[in-house]
Amino acid sequence: MNLAVHDMRHNWGRFLATSAAIGLLFTVVLAMAGIYQGLVDDATVLLDRMSADLWVVQKGTRGPFADPSRLDPTVQLRLASVPGVTRARAFTHQVLQRDHHGRQLRFALVGLSLPEDHGETLPLVAGRALGQTHGEIIADASLKLSVGEKVTLGRDDYRVVGLTRQVLSSGGDAVMFASLVDSQRIVAAESSDSLIAERARRLARLRATDLGRSQPALEALTDDPRWLSPAVAAPPIHAVLLTVPAVHVAQVQATLARWTDIEVWSRADQDRLVLQGMVEKARMQLGLFAVILVLTSSLLLAAVLYNLTLEKKHDIAVLKLLGARRARIAGLVLQQAWVIALIAYLVALAIGSQAFPHFPRRVVLTDTSVMGVGMLLFAISTLASVLGVVYALRIDPGPVLEG
């Protein structure tokens, strides 16, 4: 006869409520683990999707994600000619927040350098890759745009031609892909008034010089794109992504190490930079929070189990008078702890699977984290019930005889 099960069946409402309360606590522990894994996944998913062997960025920087990086677009052409490099793609990355039919769209805009990269390696769940250099975008499904929908960005309209799933930037924002030219145009787009104001400022600067005053014909050049001042010059790119066969990676890295205007990072380097630089503090924060939560949950669970044992003091005394073995008495406390832990675990999984998809940040439950939380709960419930078991085994049945 399993006393633990009989007790729980008889008082199922109370046991269920207790287990559910503990389950809610462990839902938060599970969420912590999931949010941490989500941070790591989000931080590296774009690195995965861009499928580059080497990332070339501005000298002295750890760009383009952990650090701002600016490269002249001509670097792409120079890199494409390096022996061993099979493909060089320009890459831009900018986080933007724009209005779309009264809804705020926050996204990371990534520029793909067509025709080298149409986005064909992206995990498309609908539509197609970019087919032309202007007017098309690929958006992540989390932005809730549909294929064929028009989005106004800057001064132009763009049509959604493809949808990806779970392609996010290191900050957790959905990624939108456009051609490199379009991405630069969207980022640099200014209103007509600000263009007129800038033209006036340029003219004023020219007229303030002796050359401008003596050569009025120069004023015509202020509208010529080839003479634009740096404020509206052709925007730079943020990185160049190199595709290099594995056997040539070391050789290409050695070659590029001699270039004085660039920095080369491998894929593994980028993972490290992103995770250590951007996620580390959040990871530690989550970790410490999780530790406090686990300690709190453990103490609560211990208190609950201890109280359950206190309530059974009389019954345990009777069991002792009946001659029950210590294992049966300890089993009553332990088995209840395990059943409560099991129900709490199932509650945590059930609530988590329903609630986590609605969290603003991605919550990724891996087999390891799900198993880990289960093992943790089992270990905590076992440890927490030790107090109860010790108490139960020390109960003096004498007072029961005295009524």
Place this chain on the structure above:
Amino acid sequence: MEALRAEHLDKRYGQGDTEVWALRDVALTLNAGEIVALLGPSGAGKSTLVKILGLVTTASDGDLWLQGERVLERGKPVTDVGALRRNHLGFVFQKANLIPFLTARQNVELACEIGERYSPRARAKELLTYLDLEHRADAYPNTLSGGEQQRVAIARALANQPALILADEPTAALDSIRGRSVMELLRRVAHEQNTSVLVVTHDHRALDVFDGTFEMEDGRLSTKRNHVGA
């Protein structure tokens, strides 16, 4: 046949000036199949004696035999107390002390399981039938009357055919009619099951059901007075 024999049982609390004697040189013998009352005022040492006989607490000195087997020597247990409780002892308390989350039948089955002597289901059915409780077998304790609860407690005490049942004021929480009914049931159990029953009681109205009585005062036990024709 001798079910229980105690010799020179002492129980002292404290030391020196604060020393209190709860039991002094107690000796008693109970035969199989007899029901004996233990009378005395509060504080006389009745409960202490029952606790020592039930191996719930140790004595300061003295020896105890259960069915001829020495279980206390100079006040200390010389054998596995748990096994003795399982195999030789049954308890009935003032309150029935049934496990509240088990039915009447399950309470008896649990005792059988712990004793490991009989098939729990069959033995529980047999005992509940014997005590006229079969119709209440699946009732939980909180739905049983006080008298029914005490009968279930008696069934549980009988589960492993003990040599001795210790009953500590089993009728204190019952009215006189139900109290007498429980006393008569204990007498029936003693005589029919050949079990020795020691009942601590204040109820002098039911003394006629006992085969004999002991009186306690200031930790000392009187000689057993046998009731002729009881």
